[in-house]
Structure formats: C-alpha cells, structure tokens
Amino acid sequence: MSDANPHPATALPDPASALTPAPREAIRVENVTCAYGRNVVLRDVSLTVQTGEILVILGGSGCGKSTLLKHIIGLETPRSGKVYIDGQNLTDAQGAARRNILAGFGVAYQSGALFGSMTVLQNVMLPLQEYTPLDAPARELVARLKLRQVDLEQYADYLPSELSGGMQKRAAIARALALDPGILFLDEPSAGLDPITSGELDALIIRLSRVLGLTFVVVTHELASIYAIADRAIMLDKSVKGILAQGKPADLRDHATDPRVTRFFNRGAV
Numbered sequence: 001m002s003d004a005n006p007h008p009a010t011a012l013p014d015p016a017s018a019l020t021p022a023p024r025e026a027i028r029v030e031n032v033t034c035a036y037g038r039n040v041v042l043r044d045v046s047l048t049v050q051t052g053e054i055l056v057i058l059g060g061s062g063c064g065k066s067t068l069l070k071h072i073i074g075l076e077t078p079r080s081g082k083v084y085i086d087g088q089n090l091t092d093a094q095g096a097a098r099r100n101i102l103a104g105f106g107v108a109y110q111s112g113a114l115f116g117s118m119t120v121l122q123n124v125m126l127p128l129q130e131y132t133p134l135d136a137p138a139r140e141l142v143a144r145l146k147l148r149q150v151d152l153e154q155y156a157d158y159l160p161s162e163l164s165g166g167m168q169k170r171a172a173i174a175r176a177l178a179l180d181p182g183i184l185f186l187d188e189p190s191a192g193l194d195p196i197t198s199g200e201l202d203a204l205i206i207r208l209s210r211v212l213g214l215t216f217v218v219v220t221h222e223l224a225s226i227y228a229i230a231d232r233a234i235m236l237d238k239s240v241k242g243i244l245a246q247g248k249p250a251d252l253r254d255h256a257t258d259p260r261v262t263r264f265f266n267r268g269a270v
C-alpha cells in the first residue's frame with residue numbers, strides 16, 4: 001500500500017508557515033492617472049504594497065511623488081484607475097464606508113502639521129476625539145501610549161514649538177498612530193533634519209514596522225534613509241510620467257540599466 005498522502009490539500013501545514021501569516025496586499029494602485037486640469041502628472045501607474053512592507057517613493061523634483069501620495073490617501077481623486085486599501089475600494093467609497101477606510105491608515109506630513117496652540121498630548125488625542133466614542137480619560141490613556149511608542153512620553157505637555165524638529169516629526173507619527181492604523185504614510189520625514197536625527201527617525205520607522213507589523217509608504221530622497229529603511233523603492237520620473245524603476249535599493253544601485261537610476265543610487269543626484 002502506498003503511503004502517499006491521498007488528500008494533499010488537507011496535509012498539515014508546515015509549522016513555520018503556520019506561524020508566519022502570508023503577506024496580504026495592504027495597498028493596490030490600479031492604472032491610476034493623476035492630473036491637475038490638463039496637466040497629466042502620472043499616467044496609468046500601478047503598484048502594490050504588501051502588509052508589513054516599507055516602500056519608498058523617490059524621484060526628482062516635480063516628478064509627482066506628493067501627487068501620487070495624495071491620490072493614494074484619497075486627498076485627490078484619480079482621473080482614472082482605482083486605489084484599494086486593504087482590499088477596499090477607496091476611490092469609489094462614500095460616506096461611512098469611506099470614513100472607515102480612511103481610519104485604517106495614518107498620515108504624517110512633511111511639516112509635521114501639528115496644531116501649535118495645542119500640547120503634544122492634545123494633538124495626539126485629536127483623531128481619537130474625531131473618530132472614536134472614547135471619553136476624555138480613555139483618549140488620554142491611548143494618546144500617552146502612542147507617545148511612549150515614539151519615546152515622547154516625557155513631552156506630553158509641551159507645545160510643538162518647544163520640541164526639536166526630530167521630536168516634532170515623532171509627535172506627528174504618534175498622532176498618525178492614534179487610531180491603530182495598519183498603514184502609515186510619511187511625506188519627506190527627514191526633511192530639515194540633521195543626519196543623526198534623520199537616522200534616529202529611520203530607526204523608529206524600522207522598529208514600528210517590525211514590532212507592530214505596520215506597512216509604510218515613505219516619500220523621501222534621502223539616500224541614507226532609503227538604504228536604511230526601504231524593503232523596496234519605486235522611482236518616479238517626469239519624462240515617463242510614471243515608474244522608471246523599482247526594486248531593492250541595493251539592486252537598483254548595482255544592476256539598474258537606466259543611467260538616471262544608477263546615478264541617483266550612487267550619488268543621490270537625479
């Protein structure tokens with residue numbers, strides 16, 4: 001008698017793969033065209049981001065990095081194409097369904113965009129007030145936890161102007177984390193930071209990704225950050241109005257055939 005498993009489909013799963021959930025698609029951008037009036041900035045762009053991945057979007061000035069980000073997070077509507085967040089169609093969602101999808105991700109903008117008249121703690125409590133039924137003590141508890149995750153618990157009662165640039169970025173990340181999102185979008189997190197502070201921010205991004213399993217989409221052109229944090233990089237280009245190259249930064253540096261790509265990854269010039 002053969003000892004082959006007669007029901008291969010019901011074979012026990014490999015213990016290792018049973019412990020590690022298969023990656024899912026956190027974001028799907030499907031044939032998205034971005035335009036302002038008659039100015040088409042990006043044409044027919046498609047990409048996916050897996051859960052837990054850190055994706056960096058880079059490219060020269062004016063190539064459409066911020067534009068792509070704004071279209072992915074629903075601040076702008078694609079001229080054509082669709083954006084899916086965690087399998088849900090954000091582009092066509094309305095009302096409560098749209099609100100629900102928006103609550104599934106956090107965004108920290110380049111400037112930090114904290115409210116200057118509110119303390120750091122009050123800033124982090126704001127999304128909880130807007131999106132959850134939690135009462136004030138519960139909101140404060142959650143906000144303090146988020147501040148601890150970015151090592152700012154000692155600074156809860158400070159005003160944003162009393163913090164250094166790097167601390168303001170971390171506070172903005174704490175606020176973006178308030179609703180326990182699965183995805184964080186960061187627009188130029190290292191802008192205006194010195195290399196050491198920028199490195200600390202990279203370490204925080206990596207820690208949040210590994211510890212919380214967060215998915216990150218980061219717009220940056222800081223080469224050191226790209227090498228430090230990116231699982232994958234997507235390079236946009238103005239002349240192709242789309243993606244010029246994508247892959248692991250080291251692979252793009254060593255194996256890209258397009259001189260614009262190798263130039264960027266070797267010297268940081270675009």
Ligand SMILES: Nc1ncnc2c1ncn2[C@@H]1O[C@H](COP(=O)(O)OP(=O)(O)OP(=O)(O)O)[C@@H](O)[C@H]1O
Nearest residue numbers: 036037039041059060061062063064065066067068
């Ligand atoms: N709100 C807007 N209205 C009209 N045109 C816009 C708007 N925002 C961006 N653009 C145009 O879209 C193009 C891409 O701009 P975008 O800011 O997305 O580029 P970027 O790659 O993020 O640039 P940078 O690195 O300089 O920030 C530019 O030509 C810009 O002038």
